[in-house]
Amino acid sequence: xxxxxxxxxxxxxxxxxxxxxxxxxxxxxxxxxxxxxxxxxxxxxxxxxxxxxxxxxxxxxxxxxxxxxxxxxxxxxxxxxxxxxxxxxxxxxxxxxxxxxxxxxxxxxxxxxxxxxxxxxxxxxxxx
Numbered sequence: 001x002x003x004x005x006x007x008x009x010x011x012x013x014x015x016x017x018x019x020x021x022x023x024x025x026x027x028x029x030x031x032x033x034x035x036x037x038x039x040x041x042x043x044x045x046x047x048x049x050x051x052x053x054x055x056x057x058x059x060x061x062x063x064x065x066x067x068x069x070x071x072x073x074x075x076x077x078x079x080x081x082x083x084x085x086x087x088x089x090x091x092x093x094x095x096x097x098x099x100x101x102x103x104x105x106x107x108x109x110x111x112x113x114x115x116x117x118x119x120x121x122x123x124x125x126x127x128x
Contacts, residue, residue, distance in 0.1 A: 021048030
């Protein structure tokens with residue numbers, strides 16, 4: 001997989017999550033069975049802003065060489081994000097969470113964690 005495709009696809013996924021979390025926080029909370037606290041929608045919107053920022057970073061860096069010593073902070077940040085969130089999602093699935101949205105997100109996060117892990121620690125293709 002080329003790093004250009006990896007960066008572009010991760011940017012699109014994070015942009016979709018960011019827009020949803022920014023503009024539909026109550027709906028996301030309700031679909032996940034969450035409560036109706038005043039601060040929870042704000043936290044979901046802040047998370048949406050984080051996703052949008054990461055999406056913009058990845059989209060703008062997609063033409064750069066990624067891997068090895070090139071753009072290492074970008075690839076490491078992506079790897080850390082997808083690996084840690086992927087581990088948390090896998091733990092939720094192992095604990096019995098069977099919501100379709102959680103299962104789909106888990107699969108997406110694990111794929112991106114493995115792909116960015118190959119870029120950061122492996123000998124992934126660095127040319128676009």
